[in-house]
Amino acid sequence: MAMAEMWINMGPQHPFTHGLWTLKVKVDGETIVDAEPIIGYLHRGFEKLCENRNYPQIIPICDRLCYVASMSWDHVYVSAVENTFDIKVPPRGEYIRVIALEIQRIASHLIWLASFMTDIGNLTAFLYAMREREMFIDLLQALCGARMTYNYPRIGGVSQDMPKSFPQQCLKTVDFFEKRLKEYDYLIEESEVFRIRSQGVGYLRPSDAINLGITGPALRGSGVPVDLRKTDPYSAYPDFDFEMAVEKDCDVYARYRVRMNEMHESCNIIRQALKKIPPGPVLGKAPRHFPRGEGYARTEDPRGEAFFYIQADGTDRPYRVKIRSPIFVTVSAAPAILRGYKVADVPSIMGSLDMCLGESDR
Amino acid sequence: MADPTPTIVAPKGDKDYSYLVSPSTVQEQEIIASLKSKFPEVEVKLKQKGRLECVKFPREKLVEFCTYLRDSLDFEHVTCVAGNDLKRAWEVIYHISSYKHRCMIQIRTELPREDPSVDTISQLWGGADWHERETYDMYGITFNNHPKLERVLTPEGTDFFPFRKDFKLLDHWKIDWENKGKRPKPEPMVSTDTRFGDGNG
Amino acid sequence: MADVLTSKKKRVGLLGYAFKPMWISLRTLMRTSFAGGKPNTLLYPEEKIDLPDDFRGELGLVMDRCVGCESCARVCPNKCLDMMEDDIGDGTTKWMPALDLAQCMFCGLCVEACPSTALHMTNRYETATQDRNEKIFRPHEWALKPEDAPDQKPFPYPELYEINCTGCGACDRACPHEVIDMVSIPGTAKKRPNGTFGPEKKIPIFDYELCVSCALCVDACPFDALDMLPRSTTASDPAVQPQLQNVKVEQTKQEVSA
């Protein structure tokens, strides 16, 4: 027996949205019957902006695609340009990029953890995660001088070499952070309340996940072992020994564990990279004039598959830039995931998908 | 009476994807050969390792081609659908990737200037749905048989397609240095969004 | 499965109902409250974070060093730098950039582009105001004090990769200061099939005394034959220049062969 159904507008000003978007849910009592996401509040015409700027000038606005994972977006743009014009990056530049990317991945996952924890009502874990994130932001600040919008990668390398004290500081931070990760296990994972909020909630079938185009930790949480760092390696990732985190439970809890394990693996990669880093220049020769051509790059963003497509017409500006944002696709799949759950599950399910509307709306 | 309340079923017994860990033994050349034998008029070439390319694709063949890609060649994932304004024509660029064979195919389809429409592939891959909506939103390229071809990023009721090349951006304003360095006042924006007719809350 | 990390699930147990998480928060309470511990937060207006030297804060201009080359205004993605004539303090005027800080996105591209170390990103980051118009600065209004100015770095000058140069003269046409002179190299003229000789190959010669390092020639060169490189010695010193050029050419040849 269905009760009177009603539409609830969740957002754009709603504590669970983490950005500006609206989720219209049709509820039957407290059960979600249907949902409709509405995005576009942050649409800045990013691709058009890129068409009106020259190649180096696009890097700082790529930061603004998603300011909790700026480095990843800088990197995917820069590597798309490098793929398009066959620009070589010196090995030291690649290694520093990998270090920066992995630090950024940890920082981004910590932001995810923080916001996810507020979604399910644990403010303490939110503050702990933000506290740890601060250490990694400090590292990135030491690397490039900015805390959020880095503008660090350049076409052909990175803008500057890392400071002398950086490796030591980085190792110290990573070691300290792994201790703190154990604390999180106690605080969050081994708590029964967290288990009942996350287990059996937000099922995402693997076949659905692939068909709907969901990528990244959400896909790996459904038991599909796809991590572009492994399956379509780029940059210096083939040099490192790491594993991709995959869980088979397909629920919110699985996605949580995937991200926590990824943070461990990122720590591993940072250690290996600092050990193996070769000497040499960090910035290769980049042309000032770009020929015609087209190319693309795809990388494993903290949120999924990030993709940049560039068409160059021989001028100093790209003719067409297309950005594939993982969250844009994930939002479109929200109704399929949410159907059948309670209103109270909306924050935990959408939180487990790690929303970021800056990159989604572009 | 509305739909019955959906019930939640744990996804047990779904397809096991753990074989994706190790790459398949199928080479890109075999994929190309297979495509060539099935679609002789389509030109597929290998750009680099794991990167296939397919230019000047005939738009009538698209759904057939994509169905073959998905069902027979294990291209499970559509990475991106991008529109483009070539001025002489419209273009839709598909990037479809295969987790199994670890490769990606780029299909560029040109549409005539006067008829910007192409068949949808969102029935094949759900992930293409919003990309096609966005392409419609930004370029006005219509996708036949698309379940819900509406504006997605711009508000409903927008009467222009902002990424077309003939859509001119405003000039960058200049600071009025004579008048103590004031910036010009922006014109007030009027929202035309009508999506929130459903009361409050 | 190789390459796949699936760690074992932690057991919740009876303690997990409330005591494990409560133990962690209690430990934090102990650490922050007793034994001289203190919470992790900084009391912001009183305490401030330590910033690295290369922190990218508010922009500052060293007026003495500015050569008016407009590199910064050209490279700025937001067009927040606007060139204008302004007083430098002693009554004389100079062509310098004005700043609209409200448009600035602190990317630092202008600082990298500035050849004369006249632009500097300071450690100031508290830039909030009530009115956006307060953040529009004429050149002398955002000038740095001399003691805050960064160390001066050597000017970069255009260097020629001879192997790429076709002698088209685009750099000569782009140069605003008549630094570049196109000179023919004797003996490089190609013999045509009909026996006549074509024009001799030309290369640019730089008069570094006049150069302001604006990099317009580099931007103009269609074949990437020019690059801006810092030179510690006087660039016009004839004893140094040929050697440098030889090194460059060898490097380019190695790159090509590789």
Place this chain on the structure above:
Amino acid sequence: MSLPSWEAWTCVWGSRIGDTLNYLYSIPHSIATAILSFLHINLPQLNYLLTWVIASIILLVVVMVNVIILIYVERKELGRFMDRRGPFVVGPAGFFQNFADAFKFLIKEMILPENADGLGFNSTLVIVVASSMLIMAVVPQAPDFYYTNTDLGLLLAFAIFAIEPFAVVIAGWASNNKYSLLGGFRSTAQMMSYEVPMLITVLSVVVLAGTFNFTQIVNYQASHVWFVVPLIIGFIVFLISIVAEIERIPFDTPDAEAELVHGWMTEYAGIKFALFQLTSYVRSFAGAAIMVLIFLGGWTGPILPPILWFYIKVYAVFTLFVWMRASLPRVRIDQVLNLGWRSLLPLSLVNMLIAAFLKIYGGVFHL
């Protein structure tokens, strides 16, 4: 029309006349007597009424001061649990931050939403605030400091506790907001499912003590043993129930900010919102006080005066609430209800059995 006789009042509210050992009677009585003799009025009914009014004001002030300290304690403790500082700018160690917040709420606009039901919207505020304050009227704080000491104190306290959900569901409906409506529903459902195990647990205490009177329950514990020892299951059930009753994390589903913006309070702004927040702390204080009285031996303790022991215990219990809030995530509403009906109700019945067993064979355990 004449005022009702004293006896009519006292049959409900317990004996107050001649209760000279109660400071909350003797002090107001002497003030009232002084005022009336100064005005040369000799009306015993008026004296009684004035005493009552002054006693109410004193009680209100005592509760409010406690609540303000409570909020401060919560913010500070929560800060330390979360590795931050809590308030520290306004006043010594940030003590006056609450006043600053209250002042901020005072200067905000009081909004009545469009299409809201004005009467329901505003009357709810009165009902919620008044009923919550009223709980403290029947809860004695020391043998010589109580407002009333009626024989049905325990039952009356929970009866007043249960008024709020009605007001909440009215508030949710009258706000004309879907979040408020859902919040109101949730609040009512949660209250209903937690009243039952809580009252059964309370009943087990009553079975052991043989009375509904708070003072006698405390005296019984003083002469025998604190009820937390024999009725530990009941204590846990009561703790969970009271946290659900006063709607704190992990059971704050009616105003879960991540799901329903602020639940039934969403549309209330300014001082109305501040009063609701204050009320929730009054309810926390009352819940902690009742818990102390029926399980933790009330005001009994060595050396220190009873009123101090009472407050020490209340603040300790409140710290437990804060600690739980700092550590646990929020439980979903259907899980809250499941917990109430499927786990706590059987447990409370088991606890009742234990109490009955102890009552019959209590001599063995000196109970």
